[in-house]
Amino acid sequence: MEFSLIPGHSLGTIELGSLLWNVLSILRAEQATFKHVQICWEAGKPATGYLLLSITSPPTRLLFEGVDQRLLLIEAHQSPSHERNIGNSPSLGEWVHYQNQPISHAVGPNEPGVTLRVIHRLFGPTYPPAPHTSHHNEMVVSYPGVTFSFSHEVLSRIILSVQPTGEECKEDEGESVQLTEAYFKPRMPKYMSSIDGDLKSAKIKLGRVDLEESTSITFSFHSSSPNREIADVKVTIGSSTSEDILCEFGAPLRTFWKEDDRMKIHTHLRSNGRSGGQTEDPNPYFMSYFNIGLDFLIDPITNVVLKAILHSNIPGEVLFARYSRCPWSLRSMDGNLDIALSTDKATHTNQQIRASFAQKEAEDRKPEGLADNGKLCESFSSQAFEGSPDQRASEVPTPAISNMIEPAMLLDRTADVIDDGLVLRRPTRLYGHPGIVLEVTEDDDVETVWLF
Template structure:
């Protein structure tokens, strides 16, 4: 009977007892492994070391068979990359966790859809890559570096063969606009004689919303925090897990409220497009994105409306090249829901995330 190797993923930080940038090759000697892997019979671990004998600053690769490969930098000999492979090899069996979720175990096979459920959308490619961690469906890495424009359409159940944890590099990764903050939204109600309501991120409180909009039809305490992995800071909010949503279905808008300060952190506006996963869950909010006036005397600043195509809105937000897109399939969490064009794209700009359908319509606008 083999003991289980139980490890947790920390994207950009480490895996199990190994800390990227902190663990050195000196710490990962056999006596250290014997102590740290006391829950696994040491006889089950077979270690090989690879390096360039002709170089004094050679990178070092430590293979702890059958599951772990550790790459140490050549200069400081600090842990740079961790590879976890052969997840289904029972000698010893592996349990892989992320936060409070078991991703892979002797009973649970990690598949593409499971990764997306745990980590959310990411950029298209054969592998699923997130800042600090990526998941490969090829055992020996023969397809590394090959990045097709989109994955095969029927690959939801594709089995993960390797998991790579590496230090984050802002220079090598696409720029995300997830840490930027916008002022908020101005809501106009009918009849038009009603005063506009300005809801500001970081200022408006939950009590303000209740006074101005009434009690929300639903308060949702389950925050989908998967997108925080793309934040440049790489840190979760201090009140993560206590934040909550005010869902105003009748207005087509959601507000994420801080669990500690009870101020608005995020605003999500819904277009209610037929054929999308959220169709008819929200009333349409006929939104417009307003630009800066051309001069001080301009009382009609430029705007783009919910019915404009993404190409026009994207150019309005950023006249340069379009940002990299992430794929989001809301049916991943709804096994009984089937849509002809379920996946959408997420494109981040300065403080704004647009969710775009394959017909170039903007389904939701997210303000941070």
């Protein structure tokens, strides 16, 4: 078991700034090395709180930022002494290598282990040690890109954290302050090699039927250098084709036919837009890009994009860790500003969507015979729809007619799994608007966005 230490960059194959999905893919591919992994998150704010990934062997902790789900900090730590004796696992200095040799290789014959003198021998001089912020019996010594913590004068943990460099550094802080704070105040720089080509944003602009305008998504990407910007990509529902997707995003990680047609029961015999809605038409197929949190549904005849699904990758939900987080945002009708973000609560997003459509409504579209009391319909529970259809129609305020969401459908993604011992029960709710459906969790977070 050997993991090369590159200060400010990586430990083994795990690189600072990497997306959670990318790190999990590495761990899945190397299960013989990483045998046991545990993920913890903040239960009170699963969509935005920090995520901690703990690896038993080698003993490592990985801290991810909650909004973008990027790796902020790597901590390799010493196993407890009793675990070393039982499992015969190597010490920290033996499995962490620097410049093609284990750190412990520099230990002298009369030294108890990897001490501060050994680190000075390998890395040279630096500023005096400082107390560890969390482990009060330990002292830390920092170098650019890496921090070493000592317990009873022997190395107990190695910490790598992301930090801005060059012009991004604070000018009013000295180097010693930056080095001391680096290990407990990680900050993502704007440009890193590990983020090159990753999805930066996906801005959604909902279409308008009255203007024959289709829904579109504008994708922006990270670059590793300010001198090499990556052009934006625009995908329009009903217009962009599978060839466009392949050209801009490359080959999908998975392609499969859409075989689940159970939602068709809710279409009320409406045409599917192809060949008069005949049932013998071939099923569309999905192009899945798990690494950027996207699915595209493609028409097999016209090759046009029928639907796009954007995933938020929220911890604790059924789809967690299957997709990377897509950092989507919802644009205003004029396209000038963001009115909702992927980390906003669904209540806010639903309100913004309703308000956007309400602003574009014409007053002459009001149905006759309905009372207008100027109030929006705020509740769509079963109690709000008691009584006959005629009674319900006469009680609904006019401004609510086109803004109203249908009562939320329940979706249980675990219902199709039979007799596998799965005990996770996290049903979601589906809220529909013209051209968009929100899949909402029990915590009122938006897990997926469906655009059509």
